[in-house]
Amino acid sequence: MRILKEIINKKSGRIAFFVLILLYFSVIFAPFFAPYPYDDDDVLHSYAPPTKIHFLNLKEKQFGPFIYGQTYEVNEYYQRVYQKDESKIYPIKFFTKGFKYKFLGLWETDRHLFGVGKGKIYLLGADLKGRDIFTRILYGGRISLSIGLIGAAISLFIGLIVGGLSGYFGGRVDNFTMRICEMVMMIPSFYLMLALRASFPPNLSSTQVYLLIIVILSFIGWAATARIIRGMAISLRENEYVYAAKAMGLSHFKIIIRHILPHTLSYALVAIVLRIPAYILGEAGLSLIGLGIQEPEASWGNLLSSAMGIVNIRLFPWILIPGLFIVVTVVCFNMLGDTLRDILDPKRRIL
Amino acid sequence: MENYKILNTENLKVHFLQKGKTIKALDGVDVFLKKGLVTSLAGESGCGKTTLAKTILGFYQPKEGKIIFNDKDITLKKNQKIIRENIQIVFQNPFASLDPRYSIFYSLYEALSVFPAKGGPSKKIKKSESIPFIKKALAEVELEEDIFERVPHQLSGGQIQRVCIARSLINRPSLVILDEPTSSLDVTTASKIMKLLIKLQKELEITFLFISHNLKLLKKISHYCFIMYRGKIMEYGPRDLIYSNPLHPYTKLLKEASEQKLKYLEEQKGYLSGCPFLSRCPLKKSDCEKESVRKEVEPGHFVYCHLYKG
Amino acid sequence: MILEVKDLRVSYKSRTKYVDALKKVSWAVKQGEILGIVGESGSGKSTLALSILNLLPSDSKSSGEIIFKDKNIFKGQEKESEILRGSKIGLIFQDPASTFNPVLTINYQFQEILQSKLNIKSKPERKKIIFDCLNKSRVRESQRILKSYPHQLSGGQLQRVAIAMAIALRPSVLIADEPTSSLDVTIESQVVHLFKELRDELKLTIIFITHNLDLVKSLCDRVAVLYQGELREIRKKKELFANPKDDYTRSLLDSFSQLEG
Numbered sequence: 001m002r003i004l005k006e007i008i009n010k011k012s013g014r015i016a017f018f019v020l021i022l023l024y025f026s027v028i029f030a031p032f033f034a035p036y037p038y039d040d041d042d043v044l045h046s047y048a049p050p051t052k053i054h055f056l057n058l059k060e061k062q063f064g065p066f067i068y069g070q071t072y073e074v075n076e077y078y079q080r081v082y083q084k085d086e087s088k089i090y091p092i093k094f095f096t097k098g099f100k101y102k103f104l105g106l107w108e109t110d111r112h113l114f115g116v117g118k119g120k121i122y123l124l125g126a127d128l129k130g131r132d133i134f135t136r137i138l139y140g141g142r143i144s145l146s147i148g149l150i151g152a153a154i155s156l157f158i159g160l161i162v163g164g165l166s167g168y169f170g171g172r173v174d175n176f177t178m179r180i181c182e183m184v185m186m187i188p189s190f191y192l193m194l195a196l197r198a199s200f201p202p203n204l205s206s207t208q209v210y211l212l213i214i215v216i217l218s219f220i221g222w223a224a225t226a227r228i229i230r231g232m233a234i235s236l237r238e239n240e241y242v243y244a245a246k247a248m249g250l251s252h253f254k255i256i257i258r259h260i261l262p263h264t265l266s267y268a269l270v271a272i273v274l275r276i277p278a279y280i281l282g283e284a285g286l287s288l289i290g291l292g293i294q295e296p297e298a299s300w301g302n303l304l305s306s307a308m309g310i311v312n313i314r315l316f317p318w319i320l321i322p323g324l325f326i327v328v329t330v331v332c333f334n335m336l337g338d339t340l341r342d343i344l345d346p347k348r349r350i351l
Numbered sequence: 352m353e354n355y356k357i358l359n360t361e362n363l364k365v366h367f368l369q370k371g372k373t374i375k376a377l378d379g380v381d382v383f384l385k386k387g388l389v390t391s392l393a394g395e396s397g398c399g400k401t402t403l404a405k406t407i408l409g410f411y412q413p414k415e416g417k418i419i420f421n422d423k424d425i426t427l428k429k430n431q432k433i434i435r436e437n438i439q440i441v442f443q444n445p446f447a448s449l450d451p452r453y454s455i456f457y458s459l460y461e462a463l464s465v466f467p468a469k470g471g472p473s474k475k476i477k478k479s480e481s482i483p484f485i486k487k488a489l490a491e492v493e494l495e496e497d498i499f500e501r502v503p504h505q506l507s508g509g510q511i512q513r514v515c516i517a518r519s520l521i522n523r524p525s526l527v528i529l530d531e532p533t534s535s536l537d538v539t540t541a542s543k544i545m546k547l548l549i550k551l552q553k554e555l556e557i558t559f560l561f562i563s564h565n566l567k568l569l570k571k572i573s574h575y576c577f578i579m580y581r582g583k584i585m586e587y588g589p590r591d592l593i594y595s596n597p598l599h600p601y602t603k604l605l606k607e608a609s610e611q612k613l614k615y616l617e618e619q620k621g622y623l624s625g626c627p628f629l630s631r632c633p634l635k636k637s638d639c640e641k642e643s644v645r646k647e648v649e650p651g652h653f654v655y656c657h658l659y660k661g
Numbered sequence: 662m663i664l665e666v667k668d669l670r671v672s673y674k675s676r677t678k679y680v681d682a683l684k685k686v687s688w689a690v691k692q693g694e695i696l697g698i699v700g701e702s703g704s705g706k707s708t709l710a711l712s713i714l715n716l717l718p719s720d721s722k723s724s725g726e727i728i729f730k731d732k733n734i735f736k737g738q739e740k741e742s743e744i745l746r747g748s749k750i751g752l753i754f755q756d757p758a759s760t761f762n763p764v765l766t767i768n769y770q771f772q773e774i775l776q777s778k779l780n781i782k783s784k785p786e787r788k789k790i791i792f793d794c795l796n797k798s799r800v801r802e803s804q805r806i807l808k809s810y811p812h813q814l815s816g817g818q819l820q821r822v823a824i825a826m827a828i829a830l831r832p833s834v835l836i837a838d839e840p841t842s843s844l845d846v847t848i849e850s851q852v853v854h855l856f857k858e859l860r861d862e863l864k865l866t867i868i869f870i871t872h873n874l875d876l877v878k879s880l881c882d883r884v885a886v887l888y889q890g891e892l893r894e895i896r897k898k899k900e901l902f903a904n905p906k907d908d909y910t911r912s913l914l915d916s917f918s919q920l921e922g
Contacts, residue, residue, distance in 0.1 A: 239447055240442045240444060240447040240448045241447060241448055241449055241450045243405075243408075243410065243440075243442070244440070244442065244448055244449075244515075244518070245450075245461070246408075246410065247408055247435070247438075247439055247440050248435065248439075248461065248462050248465050248518075249432075249435030249436070249465045249466060250461070250465055258450075258453075258461075259450050262452055263452070395845035395846065395847060396845055508702075533920075537701035537702055537872065538701060538872060538874065538913060538916050538917050538920060539701065539912065539913060539916040541916075541920055542916035542917070542919045542920040543916075545919075545920060546919070564845065564846055565846070565921070566846075567875075567920075567921035568920060568921060570921075571919075571920070571921075604847060605846065605847065607850070608846045608847040608849065608850040608851075609846055609850075609875075610850075610875075610879075611849075611850045611853050611854075611875060611876060611878075611879035611880070612850065613847060613850035613851060613854075614850075614851065614854045615799070615851060615854075616847050616848075616851060617801075618801060618802075618815070618817075618818065619815075
C-alpha cells in the first residue's frame, strides 16, 4: 500500500514502524521466545539479577554463549547475595526443548528459541517469586498491546457511527448527541475507569477482566472521536456528490456509509493510532493498582506493581524494565501517528 | 401550439435564518416548465436560482407555496418519491459532483441501482447486468468505454461533466435541472458540452431547466426564459421576445453587461417592500415601492414592473 | 517597450519530475497599452503573472529575461523585487476576498500600504490619497467602506478597493490576473470600463489575463494567445479576431462564437 511506503520513507516512521512490528511479532510468538512459562515460580531465584552471558571459558574449553549456575548467601541484612557457581556451566542452546505449548494455539510443540537445559537463565532478571521477567514481559505484552489495539478500534467504530449520524442529520439529533458526548468527555477518564471497574465484582476470571477492560476503555474513548467525525460529516454533507446521491434517491444510511464516512477515514486512521497509547496506559494504570489483570496473569501494568516501593527499585532495578517497554511502545505509536498525519494531510492530496 | 406544463410553482417562498436575519431566498416565485422544452433561469449570484433548483428537488422545505409536478404537489413528503424517479440534476462544479473514491462505473451503477431502469429488469439491478446500460449511457455522452475503471481525478473537467450528464439521464427522468453546467469549464470544452446538451435534449425530448448567469449562453439553448433577481421573477417569455425586446430595466442592464456596455450601476441596498430592484433602477418611480404586478406586454411575454400598464 | 519578456521558461516540480508551465515565451508591451493574455486552464497564464514579479515557488526551475524599463528584473535580488512589487508593477488577483486580511479594516490596510511602500508619514496626506484613489475607482460611500471589514463588502466592492490600492502606489504597469472571473456580469462590465478609464487617466499599462474572449474584445488593444505554455499568437485585437493565423486561436475563436455567438 502506498501509505506503508510513505511511512517507511520517513525516518521517524521507519523506526516506529519496525520497532512496533518487532514488539507485536515477539508477543504473538511469546511462548516460542520465552524459555519458561510465565507462572513458573522458583523461590530459589527470587529477585535474581539478570544472568550474565559469557562466551569464553578457556579452562573448560567452552566456546559459544553459556551461563554459570547461581547460588546465594544471606548477608547481615538478611538479604540474598547472588554469586555465580563456576562449577556448573550451562551452554545456551537454540531451538531447544522446553515446556509444552500450543504454537499459535493450534500445534502442540515444545521447541523454544533458546534454553539452558537444567540451568536457569534470567535475561532481564527475576521477580519476587523467581519468575523470569523477560518471559512475563512477553506474555504481558500480549495483553497490553492487544487491549490497546482492540479498545481503540472499538472506540473508533462507535465514534464513526455516532459522529457520522449526528453530523449528517444535524438539528435536534445532533444537539442531543453532542451534549451526551460532552458529558462523557467531561469526566476525568481515569476516575471514570475506576468507577466503571468498581461497579463490577472484584473477583472475575482473567478473561472476563480482559474483556471488561476493553469495554471500559472503549466507553471512555468514543466521545472525542465522535465529535471530530461529526464536524467532518457536517462539511462533507454539503458536497455536491452528496446532493447528487440524494437526488438519485439513495437512502440516508447508504449515503453515510458510502459517501461520508470513507472520507473521514484519513482522520480516523490517525486518531486511532494516536489513541492507542492512551489505552495501553489505561490498562497499565488499572492493572498497576490491582483492578486490572490479576496474578498470576501478566500485563505490563501489573508487572510494574511490584516496582512501587523505592526499596525494591533500589535493590532490584530490573523490575522497572516493563515500564521501559511501555514507554517505547507509547513513543512509537505517537511517532507513527505523527508520520501518518503528515502523510494524510489533505493538502498533500494523497488519498 | 401550447406545450403541456410539466411543472409549475405557485407563490413559492423559501426563507433562511442566518445570524438572526431572515433571508428571503425565494420570495413568491411563479415559474413553469413546458414539457419537452428548455426553460432557462437567468440571474446573477444571490438571485435564488440555485435555491429554486434545490427546492424543486426537495432539499429545502418552502415556507409557503406549492410545486406542482404532473398534477401532484411535490412539496409534500408523501410525494418525495416522485421527485427521485423523475427529476435529476447536473451541478456546476464537475470536480465535486462525483465521489472521488469511486470509479466512473460505480458512480453510474449507483444511479441505476436505486430505481429499476426504465426498460430494464424490474428488480434492483446487479452489477454484471448493468454493464450494457452503462455502456449505452457513456456512448450517449460520447465517452469511450475504457473510462469505466477510471477515477475522477484522472479525468478532465469536460469528461467528468459528461459522466454527470450520463448519470442524470441514465434512468430517463422527465426533467433534468442543469445548474450552470459549463461555468467551470474552458471555452473549448464548454462549447462541446453545450452542443452535446442541445443534441441530447432534442433526441430524448427531455424537459430541461437550464440555470445560468450568462445571457449569451442561454440564447443558444433556451426556448423560454425567466429572469430572476433577489428571489423574485422580473420578466419571462419566449426566448426570441426576451432577447429582441427586453422589458424590465434589470433585463436590459443584464443584456448590456453581457456585451460589456454597462458602465455604471448602483450598489444593492436593503429594501423593505415593492420591487427588489428599486434601489438600483435608473427608471424608478414612486409606484415602485408597491408590490409589482404581472403584466402581459405582448403575447406570452410577461413582466413584473410598474413601468408597464398592462 | 516598457515591459519585455524574452525566452521565459518555467517548470514546476510535480512529485518526482518537472512539468513545463511556460516553454520559451517572448512578448513585449508598450507603455499605455492594454495587452490581453488569453488562455484556458493549463496554459500558463497565471505562471506568467507570477514570474514577472518573481513570485514563483522556490522549487521551480526557470530561465530567461524579463526587462522592465531597460533593466532585467527576472530572478533578481529579493530586495529589488520587493521594491518593484506594487510601486512599479502592481498585481490584482482573481479572488478579491483573499487579497485582504479578514481581521483588519479596509482603512487600516490601505494606510499600511501607503506607509510602508511610499513612506508617507503624514496622516492627512495618506487620507487624501486614499479618498482620491477610491474616487477614481468609482467606489461609492468611501467613508463607510473604509470603516468596514472585508467580509462586510461585496465581491465587486472589494475588487474596486483592490484596484484603488493598486493605483495608489502609482505603478507604471498593472497586471490583472482574471480580476473579474469571480464577479457577477454586471460588476464585471463596470470593472472592465474602470480599467479603460484608468488607462486613459493615468496612462497605465495594463496586462489583462483572462479566459473570457468577450472582455478581451471590448477592453484590449493587443491580444496574446497562450496554449499549454506556448505563445501561439500575439497581434492587434482586430486582426486576431478577424483573421486568426494560428490553428489553436482559430479553434478557440470558433468554440467561442458557437458558445456565445
